[in-house]
Amino acid sequence: MKAEIIATGxxxxxxxxxxxxxxxxxxxxxxxxxxxxWHTVVGDNPSRVEEALRTALSRADLILTSGGLxxxxxxxxxxxxxxxxxxPLELHTGWQQQMEKMFSRPGHKMTSNNLKQAMVPxxxxxxxxxxGTAPGIWLEHQGKIIVLMPGPPRELEPMFLxxxxxxxxxxxxxxxxxxxxxxxxxxxxxxxxxxDIIANQTNPTIAPxxxxxxxxxxxxxxxxxxxxxxxxxxxxxxxLQARLGNNIFARDDETMVDVVAELLFAQKLxxxxxxxxxxxxxAHTFTNIPGSSDYFHLGLVTYSNQTKISQLNxxxxxxxxxxxxxxxVAKAMAVQVKQIAQTDFGIGITGIAGPGGGSPEKPVGLVxxxxxxxxxxxxxxxxxxxxxxxxKERAVISALNLLRLYLLKQSG
Amino acid sequence: MKAEIIATGxxxxxxxxxxxxxxxxxxxxxxxxxxxxWHTVVGDNPSRVEEALRTALSRADLILTSGGLxxxxxxxxxxxxxxxxxxPLELHTGWQQQMEKMFSRPGHKMTSNNLKQAMVPxxxxxxxxxxGTAPGIWLEHQGKIIVLMPGPPRELEPMFLxxxxxxxxxxxxxxxxxxxxxxxxxxxxxxxxxxDIIANQTNPTIAPxxxxxxxxxxxxxxxxxxxxxxxxxxxxxxxLQARLGNNIFARDDETMVDVVAELLFAQKLxxxxxxxxxxxxxAHTFTNIPGSSDYFHLGLVTYSNQTKISQLNxxxxxxxxxxxxxxxVAKAMAVQVKQIAQTDFGIGITGIAGPGGGSPEKPVGLVxxxxxxxxxxxxxxxxxxxxxxxxKERAVISALNLLRLYLLKQSG
Numbered sequence: 165m166k167a168e169i170i171a172t173g174x175x176x177x178x179x180x181x182x183x184x185x186x187x188x189x190x191x192x193x194x195x196x197x198x199x200x201x202w203h204t205v206v207g208d209n210p211s212r213v214e215e216a217l218r219t220a221l222s223r224a225d226l227i228l229t230s231g232g233l234x235x236x237x238x239x240x241x242x243x244x245x246x247x248x249x250x251x252p253l254e255l256h257t258g259w260q261q262q263m264e265k266m267f268s269r270p271g272h273k274m275t276s277n278n279l280k281q282a283m284v285p286x287x288x289x290x291x292x293x294x295x296g297t298a299p300g301i302w303l304e305h306q307g308k309i310i311v312l313m314p315g316p317p318r319e320l321e322p323m324f325l326x327x328x329x330x331x332x333x334x335x336x337x338x339x340x341x342x343x344x345x346x347x348x349x350x351x352x353x354x355x356x357x358x359x360d361i362i363a364n365q366t367n368p369t370i371a372p373x374x375x376x377x378x379x380x381x382x383x384x385x386x387x388x389x390x391x392x393x394x395x396x397x398x399x400x401x402x403x404l405q406a407r408l409g410n411n412i413f414a415r416d417d418e419t420m421v422d423v424v425a426e427l428l429f430a431q432k433l434x435x436x437x438x439x440x441x442x443x444x445x446x447a448h449t450f451t452n453i454p455g456s457s458d459y460f461h462l463g464l465v466t467y468s469n470q471t472k473i474s475q476l477n478x479x480x481x482x483x484x485x486x487x488x489x490x491x492x493v494a495k496a497m498a499v500q501v502k503q504i505a506q507t508d509f510g511i512g513i514t515g516i517a518g519p520g521g522g523s524p525e526k527p528v529g530l531v532x533x534x535x536x537x538x539x540x541x542x543x544x545x546x547x548x549x550x551x552x553x554x555x556k557e558r559a560v561i562s563a564l565n566l567l568r569l570y571l572l573k574q575s576g
Numbered sequence: 577m578k579a580e581i582i583a584t585g586x587x588x589x590x591x592x593x594x595x596x597x598x599x600x601x602x603x604x605x606x607x608x609x610x611x612x613x614w615h616t617v618v619g620d621n622p623s624r625v626e627e628a629l630r631t632a633l634s635r636a637d638l639i640l641t642s643g644g645l646x647x648x649x650x651x652x653x654x655x656x657x658x659x660x661x662x663x664p665l666e667l668h669t670g671w672q673q674q675m676e677k678m679f680s681r682p683g684h685k686m687t688s689n690n691l692k693q694a695m696v697p698x699x700x701x702x703x704x705x706x707x708g709t710a711p712g713i714w715l716e717h718q719g720k721i722i723v724l725m726p727g728p729p730r731e732l733e734p735m736f737l738x739x740x741x742x743x744x745x746x747x748x749x750x751x752x753x754x755x756x757x758x759x760x761x762x763x764x765x766x767x768x769x770x771x772d773i774i775a776n777q778t779n780p781t782i783a784p785x786x787x788x789x790x791x792x793x794x795x796x797x798x799x800x801x802x803x804x805x806x807x808x809x810x811x812x813x814x815x816l817q818a819r820l821g822n823n824i825f826a827r828d829d830e831t832m833v834d835v836v837a838e839l840l841f842a843q844k845l846x847x848x849x850x851x852x853x854x855x856x857x858x859a860h861t862f863t864n865i866p867g868s869s870d871y872f873h874l875g876l877v878t879y880s881n882q883t884k885i886s887q888l889n890x891x892x893x894x895x896x897x898x899x900x901x902x903x904x905v906a907k908a909m910a911v912q913v914k915q916i917a918q919t920d921f922g923i924g925i926t927g928i929a930g931p932g933g934g935s936p937e938k939p940v941g942l943v944x945x946x947x948x949x950x951x952x953x954x955x956x957x958x959x960x961x962x963x964x965x966x967x968k969e970r971a972v973i974s975a976l977n978l979l980r981l982y983l984l985k986q987s988g
Contacts, residue, residue, distance in 0.1 A: 177612045178751075179603025180783070180794070183595055186617070191591025200589045201624060203617035205598070212613060219631075339590075371587075382592065443863025444856035447877040451855025454931050454964060462883040465859040465875030467868075471917060475874065475887075505883060519866050552866060 165335060167193055167200045168224035170216050172232040172241050173315055174207040185230040185313075185320055192324065197335035197386075198226065208238040217248050225308055226332070228324075231315030233298035235277040241312055242301060246285040249305055253283040256290050259299055266297060291327045295319045300327070309333075337386050340393035342368075344381040344404060345414040347565055351379050358407050361400075368400050376550070377558045410572055413565065420564045421449050427571040428459040435567070436462040436505035438476055438497035440488065441515040441531060443467065446560045462505035466497070476500040487526070489514050491543045494532035498543075502536045510536035511563050515546075517555045531559045535566050542566075577747060579605055579612045580636035582628050584644040584653050585727055586619040597642040597725075597732055604736065609747035610638065620650040629660050637720055638744070640736075643727030645710035647689040653724055654713060658697040661717055665695040668702050671711055678709060703739045707731045712739070721745075749798055752805035754780075756793040756816060757826040759977055763791050770819050773812075780812050788962070789970045822984055825977065832976045833861050839983040840871040847979070848874040848917035850888055850909035852900065853927040853943060855879065858972045874917035878909070888912040899938070901926050903955045906944035910955075914948045922948035923975050927958075929967045943971045947978050954978075 169186045176183055186203045193200050201224065206212040213232065220227045232241030246253050259282040267274035281298050284290050291300030291313075298314040300323050311328055313320045346354055351374045355362065362370050368385035381404065385396040405412060414423050428435065437446050447463030450456055466472040469483050478496045486492045494512045502510025515531030522528035527547070534543040544566065548558040581598045588595055598615045605612050613636065618624040625644065632639045644653030658665050671694040679686035693710050696702050703712030703725075710726040712735050723740055725732045758766055763786045767774070774782050780797035793816065797808040817824060826835050840847065849858050859875030862868055878884040881895050890908045898904045906924045914922025927943030934940035939959070946955040956978065960970040 176599075176615065177602055178606045179599045179601070179612075182599040183615070187588075187591045187594040189591070190589055194590045200591075201619065201621075203588065203595070203615070205615035207613065209613075371592075384590075439856075442860075443868070443872075444851075444859025444861075444875050444877065447856025447875075448854075448860045448968075449856075451877070451879065451929075452965060452968075456855070457879050460855075461880050462887065463856050463859075463875070463877030463879070464887075465856065465863070465877070467863065467875070468873050471874040474916070475876075504886070517863075553864060556860075556864075 165198050165225045165333065166223070167198050167226040167228065168202040168204065168220040169200060170220060170227065170229045171203070171205045171315070172208060172213055172216075172229065173205075174209075174238075176205050176231075177207045184317055185315070188317065188321060189228055189230075189324060192329055193332075194339050195341075196329065196332060197338035198332065208232065208240065210240055210244055213240060213244045214248060217245055221248070221308060221310075227308065227310045228328075229310075229312045230320055233281065233300070233312060233314045235275070235281055235297070239280075239298075242283065242285065245301075245303070245310065245312065249285065249303075251285040251287060254286055255279070256282045256284045256299075259290055259292075262292075263297055291323060293319055293323060295322065302328070302331070337388055338390065338393060339384055339386055340390060340397060341382055341384045342397045342401065343416050344383065344401065344408075344412050345418070345420075346379045346381065346408060346411050347377060347413050347420070347561065348411045349379075349408075354379050354408070354411075358404060361403055361407070365400070368396050370400075376554060377561045410569060413568060420561055420568070421453060424564050424568050424571070425450075425453040425456065425459065427568065427575070429455075431571065431575065433509065433571075434459050434461055434505075434507040435509040435511065436460075436464075436501045436507040437511045437513070437563075438464045438466060438501035439513050440466060440472070440497075441517040442513050442556045442559050442563075443517075445556050446511065446513065446563055449560055449564070461507050462501065464501055464504075472497070476504075489516055489526050489530060489532065491532050491534070491545065494534035495536070495541050495543050498534035498536035499541055508538055509567060511567065512536070513559055513563055515548075515555070515559060517552045519552060529555055531555070531562075533559065533563045533566060535563075535570060537570055577610050577637045577745065578635070579610050579638040579640065580614040580616065580632040581612060582632060582639065582641045583615070583617045583727070584620060584625055584628075584641065585617075586621075586650075588617050588643075589619045596729055597727070600729065600733060601640055601642075601736060604741055605744075606751050607753070608741065608744060609750035610744065620644065620652065622652055622656060625652060625656045626660055629657055633660070633720060633722075639720065639722045640740075641722075641724045642732055645693065645712070645724060645726045647687070647693055647709070651692075654695070654697065657713075657715070657722065657724065661697065661715075663697040663699060666698055667691070668694050668696045668711075671702055671704075674704075675709055703735055705731055705735060707734065714740070714743070749800055750802065750805060751796055751798055752802060752809060753794055753796045754809045754813065755828050756795065756813065756820075756824050757830075757832075758791045758793065758820060758823050759789060759825050759832070759973065760823045761791075761820075766791050766820070766823075770816060773815055773819070777812065780808050782812075788966060789973045822981060825980060832973055832980070833865060836976050836980050836983070837862075837865040837868065837871065839980065839987070841867075843983065843987065845921065845983075846871050846873055846917075846919040847921040847923065848872075848876075848913045848919040849923045849925070849975075850876045850878060850913035851925050852878060852884070852909070853929040854925050854968050854971050854975075855929075857968050858923065858925065858975055861972055861976070873919050874913065876913055876916075884909070888916075901928055901938050901942060901944065903944050903946070903957065906946035907948070907953050907955050910946035910948035911953055920950055921979060923979065924948070925971055925975055927960075927967070927971060929964045931964060941967055943967070943974075945971065945975045945978060947975075947982060949982055 288303040301312040368383040371382045385393040387393040497512025498510040512534040518528030529548040700715040713724040780795040783794045797805040799805040909924025910922040924946040930940030941960040
């Protein structure tokens with residue numbers, strides 16, 4: 165079954181919005197084993213919408229459209245499809261009543277234009293829209309399935325998941341993906357260490373993708389059903405895990421802080437942080453997790469030498485001798501904030517986020533990250549590349565990773 | 577001049593990535609007055625790439641492609657185009673040498689596949705790529721312009737802006753957009769207050785877009801040249817400014833914190849913050865600005881009652897009597913952090929970010945934001961909707977806006 169996704173809307177062609185509907189629909193269709201061969205975007209223009217529909221009807225078995233179902237003259241996907249297929253439009257009185265109800269709220273007025281949205285091409289089925297006035301249309305015609313959906317993602321996505329996807333034909337095989345997230349090694353080193361696995365691997369396939377401070381491996385299995393795909397993914401996952409070990413820090417939608425928070429919750433441990441160059445991003449990341457007050461007690465953003473002295477009791481002599489960006493100061497920050505907040509762990513970060521403030525000895529991107537644990541104080545030195553926000557982000561991921569590796573060592 | 581944008585890449589059809597290149601190119605072409613009529617996406621498949629190219633050559637004057645210029649067998653945009661146009665491929669020795677230089681770094685090895693990237697269809701011009709090994713191609717053929725560019729946005733975007741856009745033909749009229757960013761009023765109230773302007777407005781057009789805590793008005797002017805467009809935009813901008821006043825907080829790419837930082841820099845003023853529910857996001861936002869250590873001195877993330885007492889000297893009695901989420905505690909946080917850091921301003925934020933921790937009296941989304949200024953202490957109560965991260969973000973924007981309005985009042 166070959167599918168084509170058509171989006172209509174001049175705002176797409178003007179670059180005012182991105183065609184995220186095509187990505188969403190493609191991902192869901194791939195998971196179901198339906199091959200998408202084309203994405204097409206045309207403006208709100210009758211002859212080009214007609215051309216796009218005729219082309220799709222000539223080459224695809226399944227056609228999904230988004231947009232062009234609104235009440236205005238510009239909205240013409242349904243009318244054009246009806247014309248192309250030679251089908252009359254009929255009023256759907258159920259939806260008409262539904263709309264009259266929606267418009268009965270104070271401040272809303274239904275105009276005759278709105279009735280256009282309750283029209284259905286003969287033989288088509290109306291798909292209700294729980295988040296707007298434009299219903300979708302499901303039409304089967306000469307062995308093809310054509311589904312029209314509204315453009316706004318908050319309307320299209322639930323409609324597709326609840327009313328369209330379950331009704332699409334089953335396929336012989338489906339695709340299922342899993343993403344392994346790796347940190348602590350570069351893309352080249354990672355590929356080297358698993359080169360023989362990649363070379364002999366056909367199902368699941370392996371696709372690496374380099375991210376900021378992380379490498380993602382996307383494993384995609386093809387199988388008769390979900391169980392078979394899961395078995396294939398688990399097998400390969402175990403092989404990769406054996407090679408890459410704790411460098412794999414998360415899978416799929418899980419993030420670094422999710423993993424660290426889980427470890428802290430499970431072991432009932434607490435943390436406090438003292439940040440300089442990351443400016444609060446580590447505290448913000450820790451506190452993005454619901455219930456984080458169980459493990460996160462205090463964050464100090466000591467952005468000047470003066471506040472490092474007054475808030476963290478770091479000696480002016482140490483700052484003068486070593487400089488604020490130094491291993492000694494990072495360690496002192498970690499130890500002091502742990503002491504002040506009476507937590508199990510303290511993290512101290514000091515560095516140069518740039519773009520100014522660097523020197524030959526202490527360049528932009530130099531960051532010291534210290535971890536004060538119950539039994540030891542350690543520090544690592546990093547040289548991060550990138551812009552100010554990238555350096556902040558890399559430092560935070562690295563700090564979380566230091567804590568993760570410590571917690572794994574303790575529990576393992 | 578009609579343009580078509582073709583993206584090739586199976587990862588697009590699998591929904592693994594979004595076609596952001598089409599949006600980027602469309603926006604830049606619209607600004608130049610070139611009409612984009614079609615976006616097309618096909619996979620790494622020779623016959624479908626060929627079909628897409630043939631169709632585009634039959635209907636468009638300008639064809640821009642992204643992707644399919646890599647070193648592997650899957651990368652076939654250039655080879656397919658050469659075949660469709662009947663042009664032989666010729667080795668570009670300059671680029672060959674350039675590639676040999678790139679691959680001479682330790683850990684890199686050039687394979688014979690890579691040479692494929694130095695081939696150019698006869699009559700075509702190579703466009704250098706400063707961020708990767710795949711150069712672009714500019715080809716003029718029978719009155720049409722065809723430009724091939726690499727897929728990764730970090731390679732395509734600079735190549736297009738520097739090497740392609742300036743060489744495209746001039747048009748009779750161009751489009752120029754400006755975005756006004758508005759906060760402190762809802763979309764409906766905003767539209768009401770400028771309804772008569774919108775109703776009579778044809779050039780520039782006005783398109784409102786609701787964002788988290790902000791409303792954007794996109795003004796798009798059509799004119800003979802940049803000067804005419806700017807004049808039209810300035811005229812309408814002034815009309816809207818007269819109605820919406822300080823609710824307009826920024827234009828185009830400028831953000832709320834950019835504006836606040838500018839005001840602080842200009843008046844040489846300093847700030848410290850004490851955060852509870854925003855968990856460091858306000859400090860992080862303040863410190864995203866290069867040079868922010870000039871105005872930002874201290875951030876305290878007091879995430880527990882105990883640290884509010886120990887770090888901010890807030891009395892246990894006050895916390896017990898009013899609760900941590902209260903106007904009195906927000907004000908005390910602002911006053912204390914200003915005092916501790918010896919800054920001109922202190923900001924205190926306390927609230928319930930959820931999803932847990934709410935009650936009928938103090939629901940999720942309740943946030944108090946206090947501003948301690950040199951001459952007064954004020955506090956505002958908010959009830960934000962949304963998920964945990966949305967509530968944090970809305971609170972931070974609102975806190976920055978309180979400071980912005982105070983600074984404007986002082987300077988105005």
